[in-house]
Amino acid sequence: MFRKLLDQGQAGDNVGLLLRGTKREDVQRGQVLAKPASIKPHNHFTGEIYVLSKDEGGRHTPFFNNYRPQFYFRTTDVTGSIELPADKEMVMPGDNVSITVKLINPIAMEEGLRFAIREGGRTVGAGVSPVRSFQGNIMSAPNQKIRIRLKAFDYKLIDQSALEIVDTAKRTGAVVKGPVPLPTRIQRFDVLRSPHVNKTSRDQFEIRTHQRLMDIVDPTDKTVDALMKLDLPAGVDVEIKLQ
Numbered sequence: 001m002f003r004k005l006l007d008q009g010q011a012g013d014n015v016g017l018l019l020r021g022t023k024r025e026d027v028q029r030g031q032v033l034a035k036p037a038s039i040k041p042h043n044h045f046t047g048e049i050y051v052l053s054k055d056e057g058g059r060h061t062p063f064f065n066n067y068r069p070q071f072y073f074r075t076t077d078v079t080g081s082i083e084l085p086a087d088k089e090m091v092m093p094g095d096n097v098s099i100t101v102k103l104i105n106p107i108a109m110e111e112g113l114r115f116a117i118r119e120g121g122r123t124v125g126a127g128v129s130p131v132r133s134f135q136g137n138i139m140s141a142p143n144q145k146i147r148i149r150l151k152a153f154d155y156k157l158i159d160q161s162a163l164e165i166v167d168t169a170k171r172t173g174a175v176v177k178g179p180v181p182l183p184t185r186i187q188r189f190d191v192l193r194s195p196h197v198n199k200t201s202r203d204q205f206e207i208r209t210h211q212r213l214m215d216i217v218d219p220t221d222k223t224v225d226a227l228m229k230l231d232l233p234a235g236v237d238v239e240i241k242l243q
Contacts, residue, residue, distance in 0.1 A: 030076025032108045041106035047129025050180040053094040058124045062090040072116040146216040151237040155210045172223040178214030185209040
């Protein structure tokens with residue numbers, strides 16, 4: 001939306017705005033523009049996170065209760081303290097877990113807000129909050145779960161596929177944790193425009209790979225059959241592990 005004159009802006013768009021009667025010093029990083037009373041600031045929330053493994057650039061060691069990383073929401077960051085479920089002593093790299101977070105400053109928050117967890121200048125986890133569906137007995141240790149990881153270049157396509165998987169699993173009575181957005185992998189390339197004309201002229205381009213992770217807890221045979229019959233769109237890579 002940059003360098004374009006727009007007649008309207010929609011939720012999720014990044015746009016530049018002219019706010020009449022508002023001074024520059026009145027605007028702070030992390031603030032949101034919303035209809036009055038449509039969103040509220042919170043400093044305490046529950047959510048579902050995925051902790052990056054060592055191979056994914058995350059932590060090498062587990063973390064415990066009262067772990068205090070930085071939480072990145074939209075364009076701002078704030079320190080928060082993590083409270084683990086009663087039956088969880090620690091969280092290992094590669095784990096998917098429900099947490100309760102207490103932030104030192106309130107953040108404008110709504111259901112489905114995505115965030116990143118950072119420590120020492122690197123991303124160590126990703127999550128979504130608050131998650132209304134994680135209620136009931138979801139904190140109890142499941143007997144079995146199916147972990148599904150999606151990859152795609154088109155973020156709309158991957159979100160559509162994730163929603164289809166979630167709806168299918170829930171219709172069969174399974175409990176779904178996620179989808180959790182993992183950090184987008186960015187690969188940048190330099191290519192010579194014409195090695196015969198100008199050997200120093202190059203084109204630059206990048207490939208973005210979007211990722212989503214979800215767990216299907218206590219799946220039944222009906223759940224597995226329904227998932228196997230799904231016809232996901234081309235361009236979405238699906239990795240399934242039974243745990």
